[in-house]
Amino acid sequence: MTATAPTDNPLDALFVRLQQHDKLGDAERAALSAALGPVETLPKGADLVREGDNPGSSTLLLEGLACRYRTLSDGRRQIVALHLPGDFVDLHAFVLKEMDHAVGAITTCRIARAPHPALERITEDHPHLTRLLWLLTLIDAAIMREWAVGLGRRTAVEHMAHLLCELDLRLRAIGQQHDDRLYFPVTQSDLGDMLGISPVHTNRVLQELRSRQLIHWEGDFIELLDRKALAEMADFGDLYLHLVRRPR
């Protein structure tokens, strides 16, 4: 007979995430555990979901980095969201039914899937948990709004600084800090697709931040050398991340 230590639960990423925003009851944890299937591993570069898909389940990211993106017919690509462990990368498909964009794995990803009928049962039996799941999609939307502000009204340098400030807080919130450095294994080309700029300009923007002694980029790690200066440059405010614990 084997005992399962609660700290080893693969779903901890989700529980940690939800508890940033509100209390989570035991029955709610149990309902989530019951809704989620076995852990699977997806290789770097794989598509978790494709545009036009009608997925029968939604994907919880347990480990790794994933992004949502849309590609125009001539190949121009815009990344519209970045997902960290504990995020439901396509929870919206539970209600929308059809995917209007794709989700790709930036690194190797460990995931678990929640079949939509199981999620539907949660909405029938657990109103408060339903609101928490709704909350997750609303925070995704709030982050998207801030990205839109960056795309529309921030310069590339400001936008980059903003992205780094956001990433710093989001990674901290889920306890993913490696010696005060952010593990962020993306190419400059990916980064450009998030900021809506070309790879070449992405490179120049990074050089600008480096020469101002604001960041130190080494391999897959970014060190933020001056968070305050970055935040000021980006006009960064953390309100939109809704990292406040309160009844929902």
Next chain:
Amino acid sequence: MTATAPTDNPLDALFVRLQQHDKLGDAERAALSAALGPVETLPKGADLVREGDNPGSSTLLLEGLACRYRTLSDGRRQIVALHLPGDFVDLHAFVLKEMDHAVGAITTCRIARAPHPALERITEDHPHLTRLLWLLTLIDAAIMREWAVGLGRRTAVEHMAHLLCELDLRLRAIGQQHDDRLYFPVTQSDLGDMLGISPVHTNRVLQELRSRQLIHWEGDFIELLDRKALAEMADFGDLYLHLVRRPR
């Protein structure tokens, strides 16, 4: 004793909107009616909600145009969403609790408010209706994603064409078509704040579309002279509007 004709119900805008996406039961209509307060009128230019507010109710737009926007500390403004009759402009605040951006009335608006405790009761008693409300916020998010793609990866002319195609479909869907022309009473400055460009460039983009015989702008009305050409120019696809009626 006065009888109320169902077609004169001010909430019809909402019912029409919801029925684009799924069937709506009588009990659900009743629950919504019970949740919504009296009709109010707000003058053009008024803020419905401000950044940082903790609104105790969410606002349903019955008539008029409203937009969500965020302003950077130096005054740069980005409009992140445009709302038409039948939209809940700040339904997300029901779960998020705190507003991370403002909502303004572009024209005079008729609205009705749903107190959050009343919405909470809906989530307790009406799971399917809850999913439909969730759906409304998810479609807002889907539209935002497409706006982000436009902001990041479309040229100004393409982006403008895309916005017009979207507006055309959204207005059609709620039956707001005036002689095949769109009633869209915004200034070029507002339009620039939606597209993330300057007022001067907005003007030049409009001239480009006019000179190509794609639109005819007269007063507060826009006529789309060649929908097909506009859609092609914008790489427009309507998938993201999720205008399909199916069980949710």
Next chain:
DNA sequence: CGAAGTCTTGAAGAGCTTCAATACGCGTGG
């Protein structure tokens, strides 16, 4: 009729893209 807001136009310049070439890093096979 005057005032305020909006639209339009021109001209200079900033920010970003594109093309093209070079350098670097890493894993693979000889």
Next chain:
DNA sequence: CCACGCGTATTGAAGCTCTTCAAGACTTCG
């Protein structure tokens, strides 16, 4: 072990898109 190849990063130069500033025309309304 080294050479090669491939993806990524870096740099320069030319050019396009969009911004900014400034002025004038048009509209609307009290």
